[in-house]
Amino acid sequence: MSDYAEEVGKMGFEESMQALEDLVRELENGGIGLDRSLEIYERAVVLRNHCKSILDESERRIRTIMESAGAVRTEDFRMD
Amino acid sequence: MSETVTVTQLNTRVREHLNQSPGLRDIWVSGEISNLKRYTSGHYYFTLKDQGSEIRGVMFSGSRSRIDFEPVDNMKILAFGRVDLYVQRGSYQFIVETMRRSGVGDLYMEFERLKARLQAEGLFDPARKRPLPRYPRTIGVVTSPTGAVIHDIITTSASRFPADIVLAPAKVQGEGAAESIVAGIELLNRHGVDVIIVGRGGGSIEDLWAFNEEPVARAIAASRAPVVSAVGHETDFTIADFVADVRAPTPTGAAAVILRDRKEVRGQVDNISLRMNRAVAAAVGEMRARFELADARLSPRRASESLDVLRMRLDDLSARSDRAPWDVLRAMGGRFAVADARLSPEKALSDISGHADDADGALDRIGMMVSHTVDLAVRRMVSVGERPENAVMRTMARSTDSLESLGERLEGLNPVNVLGRGYAMVTSADGTVVSSVGDMDEGDKVTIHLGDGRAVAEIMDKEMRT
Numbered sequence: 001m002s003d004y005a006e007e008v009g010k011m012g013f014e015e016s017m018q019a020l021e022d023l024v025r026e027l028e029n030g031g032i033g034l035d036r037s038l039e040i041y042e043r044a045v046v047l048r049n050h051c052k053s054i055l056d057e058s059e060r061r062i063r064t065i066m067e068s069a070g071a072v073r074t075e076d077f078r079m080d
Numbered sequence: 081m082s083e084t085v086t087v088t089q090l091n092t093r094v095r096e097h098l099n100q101s102p103g104l105r106d107i108w109v110s111g112e113i114s115n116l117k118r119y120t121s122g123h124y125y126f127t128l129k130d131q132g133s134e135i136r137g138v139m140f141s142g143s144r145s146r147i148d149f150e151p152v153d154n155m156k157i158l159a160f161g162r163v164d165l166y167v168q169r170g171s172y173q174f175i176v177e178t179m180r181r182s183g184v185g186d187l188y189m190e191f192e193r194l195k196a197r198l199q200a201e202g203l204f205d206p207a208r209k210r211p212l213p214r215y216p217r218t219i220g221v222v223t224s225p226t227g228a229v230i231h232d233i234i235t236t237s238a239s240r241f242p243a244d245i246v247l248a249p250a251k252v253q254g255e256g257a258a259e260s261i262v263a264g265i266e267l268l269n270r271h272g273v274d275v276i277i278v279g280r281g282g283g284s285i286e287d288l289w290a291f292n293e294e295p296v297a298r299a300i301a302a303s304r305a306p307v308v309s310a311v312g313h314e315t316d317f318t319i320a321d322f323v324a325d326v327r328a329p330t331p332t333g334a335a336a337v338i339l340r341d342r343k344e345v346r347g348q349v350d351n352i353s354l355r356m357n358r359a360v361a362a363a364v365g366e367m368r369a370r371f372e373l374a375d376a377r378l379s380p381r382r383a384s385e386s387l388d389v390l391r392m393r394l395d396d397l398s399a400r401s402d403r404a405p406w407d408v409l410r411a412m413g414g415r416f417a418v419a420d421a422r423l424s425p426e427k428a429l430s431d432i433s434g435h436a437d438d439a440d441g442a443l444d445r446i447g448m449m450v451s452h453t454v455d456l457a458v459r460r461m462v463s464v465g466e467r468p469e470n471a472v473m474r475t476m477a478r479s480t481d482s483l484e485s486l487g488e489r490l491e492g493l494n495p496v497n498v499l500g501r502g503y504a505m506v507t508s509a510d511g512t513v514v515s516s517v518g519d520m521d522e523g524d525k526v527t528i529h530l531g532d533g534r535a536v537a538e539i540m541d542k543e544m545r546t
Contacts, residue, residue, distance in 0.1 A: 013215040027359035037363040061244045
């Protein structure tokens with residue numbers, strides 16, 4: 001499961017929400033064994049927590065991009 | 081004999097002459113406005129002049145609605161109207177019925193020409209419009225670093241889905257503006273952003289002109305990231321707006337169309353949480369029912385009876401053979417001819433409940449399961465040199481225990497059980513789960529869900545724990 005957490009950690013919000021939606025739908029459809037249900041549930045919890053952490057992570061970066069001597073670089077943007 | 085007329089008669093006669101002269105009516109006159117005065121009546125009085133000459137001009141309030149700009153001194157215009165004489169003063173003047181800003185006329189023509197050409201080329205085709213990413217991680221903005229646009233975008237995005245903002249500072253009017261905007265779009269594409277806003281605040285058609293230039297239109301069309309335009313006021317349309325994937329009325333509108341409201345997204349995550357808890361609780365409930373049904377048949381007494389039978393057969397076979405016990409068991413396994421896939425305890429359980437009224441069939445299956453278990457146990461026994469009976473019993477006990485504990489773990493996740501212990505779940509008017517005091521305001525109506533029902537409450541006061 002830690003491998004899965006690592007995999008999820010690299011996923012974007014949209015991808016995670018999609019994966020979460022797919023898993024929950026599979027859970028809701030039923031007809032799968034208890035082992036599989038639990039496995040799905042555990043994965044769903046990992047995805048859900050990942051989505052929440054993205055949402056709650058209020059720190060966003062505001063940068064200015066520029067090109068000098070053919071190289072692209074960014075620096076923090078300061079509002080005047 | 082010379083005719084004698086009064087001054088009034090003379091001026092009236094000149095007036096009639098001017099009015100009937102075809103070259104002095106329905107004509108365009110180009111010149112520059114000066115000495116402009118607007119009277120409370122709404123009439124405009126001014127002087128229209130060029131380098132060599134001047135004429136008094138007047139535009140009556142009724143004509144004002146025909147023009148979409150405010151005339152000012154030094155403005156170069158094309159005035160349409162007629163020459164007339166003001167009899168009382170004996171002065172003649174140009175009565176303006178409508179006017180255009182000269183120079184601007186050329187811009188409008190240029191605009192229409194480029195628009196028609198790019199449209200014919202299919203650049204505005206709705207099929208070319210790309211959907212915006214639902215949850216962009218990085219937004220690129222091409223605009224002035226000092227204008228209101230970037231400020232509005234940063235402010236608006238604060239309460240929305242968290243995304244980084246990368247500003248490509250650009251000159252948005254005057255000489256070199258188009259090149260600067262094109263460079264910004266290309267730079268952001270090279271850097272890699274999920275969506276780009278191209279914007280500037282309101283202004284005259286000259287101010288917005290860079291967004292009507294072909295290189296800008298081409299850069300927007302070629303952009304890998306979808307482009308949202310936010311140029312000028314809501315009523316201003318530029319070529320950039322037609323080519324962009326989405327046109328936003330304002331920079332604030334652009335940020336709002338790109339980034340979903342954070343509270344709304346949080347509500348979606350909460351909803352899906354609720355759904356998955358419900359679904360897993362249902363799966364556990366179903367499995368528990370099956371387990372209980374099967375449990376009756378799998379009671380230790382029944383199992384040990386089956387084991388006794390097996391042991392007798394084992395003894396019997398052993399007695400007739402010198403082969404090692406596990407070989408005997410292997411042979412027995414072959415007689416049951418059971419596919420590995422069918423041997424999971426869970427599958428056996430479901431098969432048992434599926435054939436609940438076929439007791440013999442069910443017992444056969446228990447036998448299969450037991451034989452598999454025995455087989456496994458014997459393999460273990462061989463590896464650890466243990467007595468087979470102990471290993472068999474332990475393995476069976478472990479299977480049962482793990483099913484039980486699985487059920488208990490999942491039952492603990494069932495939100496209904498949590499509510500039964502005195503915890504409450506609060507939902508807002510739109511049905512989303514409220515997980516923070518910050519998500520409610522005084523006076524909000526909320527629904528409180530307890531284990532056995534729900535109640536509607538109004539928020540009287542709130543306090544955020546720090």
